[in-house]
Amino acid sequence: MTQTTLNPSSLDRGMAAVSDPVPPEDMSEHLVLQRTWQRPPGFLGWLTSTDHKEIGLRYIKTAFFFFALAGILALHMRVQLAVPRNTFLTNDVYNQFFTTHGTAMMFLFAVPVMEGFGLYLVPLMVGTRNVSFPRLLNFSYYLYAIAGLCLFAGLLCNMGPDMGWFAYVPLSGPNYAPGHRMDLWSQMVTCVEISGMAAAIEIITTVLKQRSPGMSLNRIPIFVWAQLVTSFMIIFAMPAVTLCSTVLSMDRLTHLKTHFYNPAEGGDALLWQHLFWFFAHPEVYIVFIPATGFVSDIIVAFSRRRAFGYTALILSMLATAFIGFGVWVHHMFATPLPRIGQGMFTAASLMIVIPNGVQMFCWLATLWSGKKPRMELPLAWVVGFVVVFMIGGLTGVMLASQSLDLQVTDTFFVVAHLHYVLIGGAVFPLFGACYFWYPKWTGRMLNTAAGWWHLVLFFIGFNMTFWPMHDLGLRGMTRRRYTYPIEAGWSQLNMIATIGAFLMGLAVLVFILNALMSRRRGKVAGNNPWQAGTFEWSTTSPPPNYNYLYPPTCQGREPLWENPKESPVITGLSRQKRQVLVTTTLDAAPDHRYDLAGESIWPFLLACSIAATLMFGGIFNPWYAPIFATVVTLVLFGWFWTATKLRMAPSAEASTTGRPPFWWLGQRPINVKEGK
């Protein structure tokens, strides 16, 4: 055992650059890497984890937890609406339930679950060992989790928001919504979006700078492209909602009382709608584009051929993203905006059908020309997606027309449309993706029979719930009403919808039980149960904490199918440090080696202090904001200071005890213990 291997001074950047120590003979390379990438044990280690797989899965599990809670709220609403003049929920509770349901589904489930998939899969798919900023990853997760818990804690304390998930002013302003319900909503939204933007930064930098050598732009897997496009949309869209929700809080706080949305003092209620929908329409694509990534990858894997029209698929995603920023006014057709402007937004909304149509045809062509596609569960969900999303897309074309939109605005027709688009466009592919990648996460397959039950129940339940709502909307049933008279003639359709909702609930229950039970009892999957072609299938299931023993190089769009046998793997990255290879942005040529930061408590503290700044400052008294902002600054100093401290000069205690002193809170010195 050589001294250079284990002397902590080899952690020094200068030293390690000169000689990357050779692992001792009694430790296989796997073990060295594993120890380097392992997080510290115990609760603190769990709390401070920076592994993209662990945090990505945590994102997915948390998002499904909020999905289940929001679904339970939806079941309550359906029970209330099942029969006329029902008194199961009061109007106040009903208002809180539908707002929390919409808010949780959009902000706490749809976007985070897609981000969770991205954070888990993108580094694996581009062939690297972790995301670019592992601590930011940890921070973004906790900010999201804290915000979500605050929303449901508020609901339990009768502080649930009750003005609808888009919180139109003046209804959500200080005059019509006293109390702290909407304050909680707006600060929660700000927290979640800050976390979303942090995750987007992770994904963009990882895709642009850490792709495996050879993975030029035209070889990036389609799902990774989808995540890249989505992340850029997040970067450009989410500032709008953080701005408008912060300003809403400032309008509402009795200590500030600004007048942005107050028409009496020259403010403008429509300003809210513009700012909110400038974010919230792209949000729909932020949810939908990753789902198209799932669909593309699943179809390619089961068709056993490269995607038909790869370039067209990517360009369609980009076009959808661009046009998606130019259609927000179609949510505002019922407002007195200039007619010519509304006409242009109608045209833009119709235009978005073109790239989506191109994608559809590319998928169909891939399936058509594939080598005997096998109808396995992931592909079956994709077929479900095609059917349901088509219907949602057709009502979308109807709603894009301003004259029809005016007739059905705020009716159940819109409720039906948005659920067909969002559940059809995002949740169907998402479930398909769960069946597709669950073996990679756990090493075991989900139970197929339970999976088919899940699909059939969900498909029937979904259509039973939402198809009648088209009719209800056309018959004049407005959305967000907590009850209706028997004379309205809506009873039968509402009862059908309620039965359907319970079928959907049952289906999700089957899925959750399946996921929990297959964790231990499922069929062992092996590395590549679907014989798919992207990198994540070349490593073990579940992948080791360092992802790849030798990070791969890429010679095709589906590297596992196309890479020749003798294609090289990468060596020469440090095994004692968490080091990854940085490649050039366009061509992915090797550029330099890059050290990643290790675990630290500071990101968690930052998430707590930012949440405190926003929650206390935005809900109770604005003077809390500068006080907690000072804490945020100090925490950032701590983060900055410890990010590199041990790399520069490893402390003497650390090398003797193998552990940093308890107050250290900084990066764990790696592999020091083995030196003794």
Place this chain on the structure above:
Amino acid sequence: MHATFQTVKIDGRYVLDVSGLPEEGQDSREPVWWGNALLIIIESMTILLLLVSYFYIRRNFTEWPPPQPRTIPPLFHPVPDLPLPTIELVVMIASCFLMYWTDMAARRDDAPRTKLGLWIMLAICLGLIVLRFLEMRSSHLKFRWDDNAYGSVIWVILGTHLTYLLGAAAEFFIMLLWIIRHALDPKHGLDVTLAGGYWYWATIVWILCYATVFIGARVL
């Protein structure tokens, strides 16, 4: 330096040995540069939408700025005072040259000059913060944030830019402390470069805010 192909086989495979590659990159070669650039895009979107809100709110008033009836005597054309923000504008543009000089010193690993540059930048930044507090008083802006929507929007625009100045001051301070306490290593040299990019951006944003709030009140 380039990665070299070796015909050595490990587990029967060819390897691409990257151990000869450097451990640092500059500018856009580093992931952290991209992280910084994306944060700047996020903040740019925020401030741009805020400026758009200013023009949106303009449509609701016949007079701009609206008359201020709460002061004695009432003001009929209460434009915000110009001297302090103009001083800020000149100082910020001039300080960009100093920031560039500091960045170049950091790239040469010239710790004394980097330290000097950061000291002056920190002093300038603190001075600008004091000026900003002075110019945000209602005697200068002629409006409080809760007078009307005009007062709200200009106050929030200036306040948002104030947070950028506070952020820059905190950044200069902590980097200075690091260099004094430890050394100017390549990683923190890159941080100086990134702080430079942030400062140029804050200057551009101030030019836009200045044009909107102080010139806009006079010409719109």
